[in-house]
Amino acid sequence: MTTDTAGRADEAPLFGPEPQFRPLLDDPRWALAMIRATVLEAAHPQIGAALVDNSTFVAHPWRRLRNTFLSMRRMFDPDPAVREREATRLNRLHARLSGSDARGRAYDALDRPTRAWVVATLFESAVTMCRLSGQPLDQDTMERMYAQYRAFLAALGGDAGELPEDVGDFWRYFDRVVEDELENTEAARVILYHLFDHLPAPALLDSAPTLWAAGRAVAGPLLGAITVASLPSPYRRRAGLPEMPGAPALMQGAYVAAGLARFLPAGWINAESIIDVLSLRPGDDDPRARTVTALRARMKRASALLRLLAPPGGDADPDPAPPAAPGEGRRSxxxxxxxxxxxxxxxxxxxxxxxxxxxxxxxxxxxxxxxxxxxxxxxxxxxxxxxxxxxxxxxxxxxxxxxxxxxxxxxxxxxxxxxxxxxxxxxxxxxxxxxxxxxxxxxxxxxxxxxxxxxxxxxxxxxxxxxxxxxxxxxxxxxxxxxxxxx
Structure with a gap:
């Protein structure tokens, strides 16, 4: 760590007295921005290959979300020991991810420019999120946020020097990578066109596959269209992504609507609690499990009603039903x-x-x-x-x-x-x-x-x-x- 920003990463608090991006974890707009950032990451050949070969985001997306959120909470913890321990754990994890893609090109999850690109997509998507929701960042706030993202990269064991020191130079760096390095990778296509359409139900909803499938059939294409419309236009052109009529307006409306959550009382939206509730199962000792059990009973009734209303022979229930009892049973x-x-x-x-x-x-x-x-x-x-x-x-x-x-x-x-x-x-x-x-x-x-x-x-x-x-x-x-x- 030789740069000034990297040096500040060793101090406590890591991101200064007023961290610019820690509050984003509980911001509904961040969900849209994170999907967008993930696509930009997956479009990088090295990251895309590593995701396709090693990631569980297709078969176990909710588990991946929970673990990612937990890791981010630790990296933003005010205790330096917690941050250092999590950074060490992440480095051990990524050290085990290397190989080659279908074209024989090597990938390594510890590659410094590639790790810098991950942090770059997070910063750029945060700025874009604010702009699309009608709350653009002023220059001073943007510069402070950028310095904190560089400190975040240094805390992860990366080289903050892989990102330009000045935020003005960052935009030229970002445009260059989008133009010259990003590809229409398999991982990006999976996220845009497979993950949303085939997203498995979280534990909270796995007893109502029909209801989940009906909601997914509507929400999946909308999320895909919103994400595609929010991507940089040079990448959309290179990847041959469709220009759907009305998608830009839909995207703008989604970000503006999510931004209205700022008018809710503080603490009403807590991402960690939402993720925990989605993971609950009947019989868990968590006090919220009783509410979840009642919700699941209502969902089962709604699912049964949808099956009655579904046309005969339709594929309204594409997901296999889970075992009737939550205890023991046989599986094929x-x-x-x-x-x-x-x-x-x-x-x-x-x-x-x-x-x-x-x-x-x-x-x-x-x-x-x-x-x-x-x-x-x-x-x-x-x-x-x-x-x-x-x-x-x-x-x-x-x-x-x-x-x-x-x-x-x-x-x-x-x-x-x-x-x-x-x-x-x-x-x-x-x-x-x-x-x-x-x-x-x-x-x-x-x-x-x-x-x-x-x-x-x-x-x-x-x-x-x-x-x-x-x-x-x-x-x-x-x-x-x-x-x-x-x-």
Whole structure:
């Protein structure tokens, strides 16, 4: 860190006495701006390739949203130790993401210019968000915000010098990257034309697939049109994105309407609470779960009414219904492959899918080294075991058909090792059992087992047995489904 901005990143508070972008986390306009920024990121060849190969944003978008929001909260925390720890965790995560795209071009998530582009899209989208909602930033505010974004890049371990020092020069940098480097990548197309149209329901709405599908059929195309209209026109031309009549007016109206939230009383909109509620399930010990249960009952009735009104033979319920009971039940090999094993949603099982599992578990448990590496190593050993047992055609990945033909062979020594390492990582105090607090950290819910019979703890053998039963696809599991199967 050699620049003045980078030097300020070591001071507390990181972003100055009046941070310009921390309040954006609870601003409804930020949801639209974040979608736009994500498309601009995905249009970069390196980022797009990394997303397609490694990200769970297609199969598990709500989980990805929750983890991203949690990470941003930590990076904006006033405590320097919290920020440093999160930056270190993110760097470890990105150090594991490298490879090559379909054209043989290498990508590396720690590439400094690429990381700078991610921060650049966030700043530019924040400025554009304010402009489109009729509240443009004055020059002084824009300059302060830009300095804080450069400090944010430095705090992440990047080089603030990768972004121009002056905000005026930034716009020339941004236009150059849009003109010369962005492409119509597969990841950008997925976000614009697949994700919105096929977005799975969050836990709150997964019992009402018809209602969710009906709402998604309306909201999906609208979000896509709004996002496309908000993108820089040079990129729209290069990528061949459609110019839909009325889309600019629709985009402007959406941003202005979202901007009206500034007139609501302070604290009425809290993004963290909204995300938490969307993740709740009936039976959770959170006090809001009772309200969620009542809402789900009403949604089921609304969904049933829509089915009655739907024309015969229509595809009004495209999503498979979840198990009738939230506890135990059996699932088909195809369901387990799609819901749990194929974390990236590409139709195959390979190392990025198991790496995504390790990443999610490490995030939930907030692991440091060396526990995080032990968990990744255990999943890597399981992948080698799966590949040897199931990859019959030798293409380096496992198809749904190959998996279904050899389900009984999954519970080998490597999977048992994964369960044991996960148990050790969860058992923070090394007591040999998982107590109620440790259980909540992993499963984000209370300990629902018979406390009188278990002595208020979850033993190693019981944990390993339950984990193996879940990971071999033999049965659904009320705690383990939210861990790895939820969208």
């Amino acid at each position: 090999a195809e369901e387990f492959f799609r819901q749990v094993l194929d974390q990236t949603g590409d139709g195959h099982l390979d190392w990025p899918d198991l790496a995504a599992m390790a990443r999610e578990l490490s995030t939930r448990l907030d692991l440091d080294e060396p526990e995080e590496t032990r968990l990744y190593d255990a999943f890597a050993a399981w992948w080698r075991e799966l590949q040897a047992a199931l990859d019959t055609d030798g293409d380096g990945r496992v198809s749904a058909e190959e998996y279904a033909a050899a389900v009984p062979s999954l519970a080998g020594p490597a999977l048992i090792r994964v369960a044991e390492v996960l148990f050790d990582a969860t058992d923070k105090d090394g007591s040999g059992t998982i107590d109620t607090d440790e259980y909540r950290t992993l499963f984000r819910t209370a300990f629902h087992r018979d406390l009188a019979a278990t002595g208020g703890a979850y033993g190693r053998s019981a944990f390993v047995g339950d984990f193996l039963s879940f990971m071999t696809g033999r049965r659904t599991s009320a705690p383990y489904d939210p861990l790895l199967a939820d969208a």
